[in-house]
Amino acid sequence: xxxxxxxxxxxxxxxxxxxxxxxxxxxxxxxxxxxxxxxxxxxxxxxxxxxxxxxxxxxxxxxxxxxxxxxxxxxxxxxxxxxxxxxxxxxxxxxxxxxxxxxxxxxxxxxxxxxxxxxxxxxxxxxxxxxxxxxxxxxxxxxxxxxxxxxxxxxxxxxxxxxxxxxxxxxxxxxxxxxxxxxxxxxxxxxxxxxxxxxxxxxxxxxxxxxxxxxxxxxxxxxxxxxxxxxxxxxxxxxxxxxxxxxxxxxxxxxxxxxxxxxxxxxxxxxxxxxxxxxxxxxxxxxxxxxxxxxxxxxxxxxxxxxxxxxxxxxxxxxxxxxxxxxxxxxxxxxxxxxxxxxxxxxxxxxxxxxxxxxxxxxxxxxxxxxxxxxxxxxxxxxxxxxxxxxxxxxxxxxxxxxxxxxxxxxxxxxxxxxxxxxxxxxxxxxxxxxxxxxxxxxxxxxxxxxxxxxxxxxxxxxxxxxxxxxxxxxxxxxxxxxxxxxxxxxxxxxxxxxxxxxxxxxxxxxxxx
Amino acid sequence: xxxxxxxxxxxxxxxxxxxxxxxxxxxxxxxxxxxxxxxxxxxxxxxxxxxxxxxxxxxxxxxxxxxxxxxxxxxxxxxxxxxxxxxxxxxxxxxxxxxxxxxxxxxxxxxxxxxxxxxxxxxxxxxxxxxxxxxxxxxxxxxxxxxxxxxxxxxxxxxxxxxxxx
Numbered sequence: 001x002x003x004x005x006x007x008x009x010x011x012x013x014x015x016x017x018x019x020x021x022x023x024x025x026x027x028x029x030x031x032x033x034x035x036x037x038x039x040x041x042x043x044x045x046x047x048x049x050x051x052x053x054x055x056x057x058x059x060x061x062x063x064x065x066x067x068x069x070x071x072x073x074x075x076x077x078x079x080x081x082x083x084x085x086x087x088x089x090x091x092x093x094x095x096x097x098x099x100x101x102x103x104x105x106x107x108x109x110x111x112x113x114x115x116x117x118x119x120x121x122x123x124x125x126x127x128x129x130x131x132x133x134x135x136x137x138x139x140x141x142x143x144x145x146x147x148x149x150x151x152x153x154x155x156x157x158x159x160x161x162x163x164x165x166x167x168x169x170x171x172x173x174x175x176x177x178x179x180x181x182x183x184x185x186x187x188x189x190x191x192x193x194x195x196x197x198x199x200x201x202x203x204x205x206x207x208x209x210x211x212x213x214x215x216x217x218x219x220x221x222x223x224x225x226x227x228x229x230x231x232x233x234x235x236x237x238x239x240x241x242x243x244x245x246x247x248x249x250x251x252x253x254x255x256x257x258x259x260x261x262x263x264x265x266x267x268x269x270x271x272x273x274x275x276x277x278x279x280x281x282x283x284x285x286x287x288x289x290x291x292x293x294x295x296x297x298x299x300x301x302x303x304x305x306x307x308x309x310x311x312x313x314x315x316x317x318x319x320x321x322x323x324x325x326x327x328x329x330x331x332x333x334x335x336x337x338x339x340x341x342x343x344x345x346x347x348x349x350x351x352x353x354x355x356x357x358x359x360x361x362x363x364x365x366x367x368x369x370x371x372x373x374x375x376x377x378x379x380x381x382x383x384x385x386x387x388x389x390x391x392x393x394x395x396x397x398x399x400x401x402x403x404x405x406x407x408x409x410x411x412x413x414x415x416x417x418x419x420x421x422x423x424x425x426x427x428x429x430x431x432x433x434x435x436x437x438x439x440x441x442x443x444x445x446x447x448x449x450x451x452x453x454x455x456x457x458x459x460x461x462x463x464x465x466x467x468x469x470x471x472x473x474x475x476x477x478x479x480x481x482x483x484x485x486x487x488x489x490x491x492x493x494x495x496x497x498x499x500x501x502x503x504x505x506x507x508x509x510x511x512x513x514x
Numbered sequence: 515x516x517x518x519x520x521x522x523x524x525x526x527x528x529x530x531x532x533x534x535x536x537x538x539x540x541x542x543x544x545x546x547x548x549x550x551x552x553x554x555x556x557x558x559x560x561x562x563x564x565x566x567x568x569x570x571x572x573x574x575x576x577x578x579x580x581x582x583x584x585x586x587x588x589x590x591x592x593x594x595x596x597x598x599x600x601x602x603x604x605x606x607x608x609x610x611x612x613x614x615x616x617x618x619x620x621x622x623x624x625x626x627x628x629x630x631x632x633x634x635x636x637x638x639x640x641x642x643x644x645x646x647x648x649x650x651x652x653x654x655x656x657x658x659x660x661x662x663x664x665x666x667x668x669x670x671x672x673x674x675x676x677x678x679x680x
Contacts, residue, residue, distance in 0.1 A: 320645075455644050456616035456651075459523065463609050476616070478645035495521040505617055509596075509603050513520040 019082040020155070025123040026146030027074040032119055034067055083144060085158055088166065090130060092142045104142055106162045108132045110295050110320060113331065114152055114288040121286070126152045130159070160273045160290075167275060180277070180349050181335060181342070183267040190337035191260035192253040193306035204255070264336040269346070277317070277350060279334060289331050295319045297479045298434060298449030299347040300332075301358045303340070305442050313343035317350070318449045320479040328481065347448075357448040361436040363427030369468040370488035371423040376464075378415025382408045418442075428486045428497060435475060435501050437486045447484050451501045453477045459494070473498055523613055526596035526603045534593070534655030537635040538586035546578030584608075595653045597667055602642050604653050614651045620644045621672040626665050628658075640664055 041063070045056055081094040091103040109130055116126040126149050131141040147155070265283035272278060277296065280288045298318035307313065315334045335346055347356035386408030393400030422441035429436045431448070438446040458474035465471060465488070473486040473494045486494060499506045550571055557567035588608040595604040602621070605613045625641040632639060632654075638661035639654040656664065 455620035455646055456614065458615075459613040460607075461611050466611070476644065476646035482646045491523075492521040495523065499521075505601060506615055508598060508601070509524055509526070509613075509615060511522050511524045513522070 019084045020147075020151060021083075022078050022081050022144065022146045023123075023125055023148040023151070024078055025125055025148070026078060027071055029119050029123050029125060029146065030070050030074040031067060034063060034070065038063055077146075081144070083142075083155075085155075085162065088162070090142060090159065092144070102142060104130060104132060106159065107166060109159065109163060110292050111331075112156055112159055112290045114156060114286075116149070116286050118284045120146075121284075124149050126286075128152045128155060156290075160276065164274060178271040180269040180271065181267075181338075181346050182269075183264060183281075183336075184338075187264075187336055187338050188257065188260060190307060190310060190312040190339075191257045193310050193312065194256050194260075194304060194337060204251075260336060267336060269334055269350075277334075281336075291317055291319050293350075293352075295479075296350065297453040297477065298447065299334070299351055299356065299358065300445055300447045301343055301347055301356070303444045303446075305444075307337050308444060311340050312337045313340040314338070315343050315347050315350075318447065318477075318479050318484075351448075357431045357434040357436055358438075358446040361429040361431035361434070361448065363429045363436065363438055364493070366423070366426040366428075366488055367468075367470065367490045367493075369470055370426055371419065373464060373468060373470070373488060374419035374422050375416055378419045379412055382411035382415055385411055426488060428489060430497065430500055435484075435497075437484060439485070439487045449475075449477060449479065449484060453479060454502050457498050457502075457506060458483060459498075471495075475501070526594040526605050526613075528595055530590070530593045530595070530653070530655035531635075531637060531657050531660075532590065533635045533637060535586045535590050537631055537637055537655060538589055539582055540634075541631055542582045542585055546582050550575035550578060593655060595656075597664055599671060602651055602653075602668065604651050606652070606654075616642060616644050616651050618668065618671045621668065624665050624668045624672070626661055638662075640668075642668065 041059060076096055077094070080096045080099075081092070083090065083092045085091075085106075088106050089103045090106065090109075091101070093099070093101045109132060111131045113129040113131070114126050115129070120126055125146050127143065127145040128147055129141060129143045144152075144155075262283045262285070264281050266286070267279075267281040269277065269279050271293075273290070275293050276290045277293055278288065278290045280286070296317055296319045300316040300318055301313050302316060303313045314337050316332045317334050319332065334350060335343060338346070344356045344359050347358055348354060351357070353360075386404045389400050389404030389407060393402075393404055418441050422439075425439055425441055425444045427436075427438045430451070433450050433452065434448040435451050435454070436446065436448045438444065454475045454477055456476040458476055460472045460474065461470070469491055470488045471491050471494050473489055474483040475486075475498075476483050486497065489497065495506065495510055499510065553567050553571040553574055557564055557571055560567065585608055589606075592608055592611055593606050595602070597603070599618070601615050601617045603613070603615050605611065621642055621644055623641075623643045625643070627639045627641060628637070629639075636658060637654070638656050638658045639652060640656065640661055641650045641652050643650040653664075
């Protein structure tokens with residue numbers, strides 16, 4: 001089921017002046033939240049012999065009331081929510097007790113998203129979200145949760161047609177290929193390298209444990225675990241740890257591969273609609289994010305450590321109107337992990353440049369004191385992690401003291417390697433209309449964004465930075481994360497960079513000494 | 515070019531009111547004192563547990579007093595502000611210091627705020643918001659009159675220029 005299936009237009013009626021409604025099936029979708037607890041309850045009752053006790057009755061009654069309340073609220077939402085397009089505005093009326101009427105000028109629309117989770121898709125629904133330039137909250141936009149799919153696509157199409165008409169853009173020539181990138185299943189090899197898989201396993205194990213615990217089952221007492229325990233009892237400890245580690249990594253690989261497949265199946269980045277970049281992706285939850293190209297202020301190429309070793313990278317859009325930080329991080333994704341060369345090509349393509357400024361820019365290195373800060377940080381981490389061993393060792397046994405200092409030294413060596421890598425990552429440059437900055441070792445991010453999007457500077461210096469003659473230069477923007485930082489740059493270089501990026505803004509506050 | 519010159523930020527022109535030191539001291543005491551106070555009361559009332567609450571009292575009190583003694587004076591030396599016809603420029607912080615410049619053409623709203631503690635010291639704070647979610651420029655510890663004048667100056671200057679780079 002793709003989001004742009006052009007089903008005939010039946011109930012929507014948003015053509016000029018008439019009101020469109022949500023779809024009544026949204027009541028069913030909303031009611032389905034009760035299904036899971038109800039099923040668990042039913043199963044437990046059945047398992048415990050199905051006796052109708054007072055407790056069971058009370059639970060049933062409360063389920064019934066919950067259902068009624070949800071149905072009531074959903075019905076209310078269905079009856080009170082109306083939308084229409086009038087000439088140059090989208091209007092949305094909703095609420096009964098707290099009535100809200102909002103209208104958004106079509107000119108102000110920065111992006112239109114269609115998102116459908118599996119439940120929505122079972123019932124043929126989708127939610128549509130219209131975002132305006134206002135950052136940090138949904139207050140500027142509109143969201144319609146529970147539209148029939150064909151109504152949503154029709155509304156989306158109407159909005160884009162209106163927008164094109166107002167911007168005087170010609171509709172895309174159906175003959176030309178507007179695809180920027182399309183899914184290549186070979187990219188799946190990069191999926192395990194996104195670090196979150198292993199973290200995901202920990203989260204999953206934690207939540208399973210908690211759920212079992214809630215159900216009064218102690219997982220450590222289960223037969224299977226007992227067996228493993230008995231087995232481990234007879235093998236050396238290091239072997240047990242190794243196997244556990246392998247299992248964790250394996251589960252992490254499976255987890256992140258599954259996440260990749262769920263998130264990026266059917267991925268396509270295109271310009272089907274002139275002046276709009278559109279990302280469509282998702283297996284169970286289908287997402288379609290449209291970003292107005294005028295609002296695209298730059299790109300970010302992110303290379304998490306493992307992905308960087310495998311010569312892969314991800315591309316993100318730096319654009320306004322993508323919502324708050326959480327929303328922005330998922331909606332700004334332009335590509336899954338892809339080969340780094342392709343990532344650069346895509347970055348160049350979306351910015352309409354021949355070479356992406358993230359690659360073309362000649363990045364200036366930062367002062368050596370920045371390296372010293374990073375090595376110091378590694379030293380502190382190593383000391384903090386080794387300290388408990390040494391402390392316990394002094395108290396209990398000298399073996400632990402040795403373990404402690406060896407751990408400390410090894411951690412410090414690893415940390416120093418990372419510090420050097422982090423230092424090599426640091427860089428900044430002005431490249432044509434772009435300010436380019438790079439930093440990070442665990443995730444190296446190269447961000448290029450247009451200088452005219454800079455709406456202020458925020459310079460921070462910690463006590464250590466003041467002593468080392470460094471500063472962190474933050475360029476405030478209305479896009480993406482709100483602020484993009486040039487970390488640990490020399491005071492003079494940093495101020496010169498800021499002054500050159502936005503001539504005249506910082507000059508009155510800068511002193512020059514020959 | 516700017517090459518063979520050493521550049522540095524000059525501090526903004528105006529200091530905040532010296533009454534702000536009192537305000538910051540009072541504010542920090544609200545954070546720093548309740549915990550040692552609780553330990554102190556416990557030390558007084560539960561005689562057998564004095565060997566626990568005595569050290570706890572000291573451990574909680576000493577950093578708190580240090581914070582109360584150092585932070586307000588340090589802040590007072592750092593916090594400064596300046597408004598020209600083109601930009602607002604403000605410095606804040608103590609251990610971590612922050613200098614911010616926002617061009618008036620990008621300012622969206624200017625708010626004046628007086629919390630109960632600030633009112634006690636007859637102080638006002640100003641928040642200048644731009645389209646960036648990176649956080650607003652806040653100038654705290656101004657005299658009420660200065661604050662009103664500054665707000666007037668800012669609103670007058672910002673109305674002139676449309677557009678906020680979204």
